[in-house]
Amino acid sequence: MQPHDPVARFRGVISGADVPPGLLASPPDEVAQRVAVYRNNVAHSLAQALARRYPVVQRLVGAEFFAAMAAPFCAAHPPRSPVLQEWGGAFPGFLAGFAPVAGLPYLPDVARIEWARGLAYHAADATSLAPEHLTADRPLALHPSLRLLRLSHPAISIWQANQPGGTGLCRATGPEIALIWRSADFQVPVLALTPQDAALIEALLRGLPLTKAAAGCDPVPVLALLLRNTLVCKGIPE
C-alpha cells in the first residue's frame, strides 16, 4: 500500500479517526462536519442493511437498541463484499456472545431463522420432479432453498408472534425444529417439524435414498409435504 494512497488516507476517518491533513471544506473549519457525513452514511446504511435482514430481532430489542448493537457487530464483522444480502451471517453467533442480550437467550435462534430465510429467498432455482418419477432407491434432489434448523428455544413460535401486526405474545417452551424453503410463488414459510420428520429430511439431505432414510418410519407425511411444496427436484444432488 502506498502511504500517499488517498483511499488509505481517508479510510481511518470512517472508523472515527481524526481528520487527516489534506482534506478541505468551504469554510475550512467545517471539515469535521463534512467528514462526519461520510462516517454517518457508512454506519447508518450498514445498520439499516442489518435491520432489513433481521426485522424480528429488531422488533424484539427495539430499533434504538438494535442500531446500538449494529455498531459493534459492524466493527467486528464488516462486510467483505458489496453484496449486502450475503452479509450478516455471523450475527446469530455475535448475539449469542453479546452480554447485553444475555437475558434474551432465544435471540440467536430467531436470528438463525431470519438468516436462513434470506438464503432461501435468493437460492438457486430448480425444476421440480413429477411424483411419478420419484424413486425410493436413489438419492432425492431436494430444492436448493430447503434448510432445516434445530433450535434450542421456541424460536419459530416467537418469530411467528412477531410478524408485522402480531401480538408478540408467545407461550411456547422448549426446543423447536424449523423447515424453511422458498415456495413456487416466492414466499419463504417457516414450518415446525416433529423430531421424526426432521430426522427423515436430514437423512434425505445427506443423500440417503428414501428406503434407507425412512429406517422403519412412515415416510408418507414427509413425502407428501415435500411433493406438495415442489421441493423434490430433477437432478442428483452433489
Place this chain on the structure above:
Amino acid sequence: MTLPARAGLGFKPQHFAQIVASPPTVGFFEVHAENYLGAGGAPHVMLETLHRDHALSVHGVGLSIGGDRIDAAHLARIKALCDRHQPESFSEHLAWSSHGNEFLNDLLPLPYTAATLDRVVAHVDQVQTALGRRLLLENPATYVVFADSDIPETEFLAQIAARSGCGLLLDVNNVFVSCTNHRTDPLAYLDAFPLHLVAEIHLGGHEAEDLPSGPLLIDSHGAEVADPVWALFAHVLHRTGPLPSLVEWDTDVPDWPVLMAEAQRAERVLSHEARHAAA
C-alpha cells in the same frame, strides 16, 4: 441497444405488483446491480418481467472504480448479471467503496490528480473489457475536497472518457449538492461539463443540514427532487436535447403514485425540450 430518451424510475420490489397490474408509461427501469446478484428466485423473475416491456439500466454501486483494485470476483458476478439480463445500459460511480477486503457501503471521494486519473482509467478499462460493453461513469456528490486535487472534476471526467472510451452519467442533483457544499456555482460546473458525452441523467432528492456557514446538502435519495435541481435539469436538456432521465428514490421509498408523479414531471420537462429542439 440504448436507453430511450425518456423518464425512467428506480425499481423497488414493493412496487412490482402495481407495475404489473397497470404498466406505467416510463421509458426504463433502473436497478442497483448488487441487489440482483443472488442465484435465483424472485429478483431475477422481476427483472425479466420488467425487461419484457421496458428498457433496463443496471447501476453498480460496489465496483469501487476509484479504489486500490477492482474485486475480480465481484466483477465476474456483475458480468454474469449483464449476460443474463442484457440491460440497455450499465453505469458506475467516480468514487471508491472498498478498501483491502472491506466494503464500506458509501460512495467515498477521490483526489483529482494525474495518479488517480491513471488508476480510474485503468479500472474503467478493466470493467469495460470484462463486460464487453461501454460503461457510463457518474459524477459524485461530495462533502469535502482534497487539497492535492489539481484537475477540476469536469475536466477529470472528460479525460477519463477520452482515455477509456466510457460515457458519462450526469447526476444533476449531485451537481447541485456538491456545488452548494463547496460554495461554487452549479451553472459554471455545467458550462464546463462535457455534455456531449452524457448518455443518462439522474435526478434525486437531497436533505439539508444547517451549518454556521450555510446549508450542507446530503445526497439522501429520500425525498422529492428539489426545485433548483429541476431548473438545472431543464438547463442541461436545453443544451443536450432529451436524454434518458432517471428519478432515484432509495430511502423512505414512497407509494407508487408519488414516484410516478416525479417521473411524469421529468417526462413533461423532456417533452418540452423535445418541442424546443424541433422548433
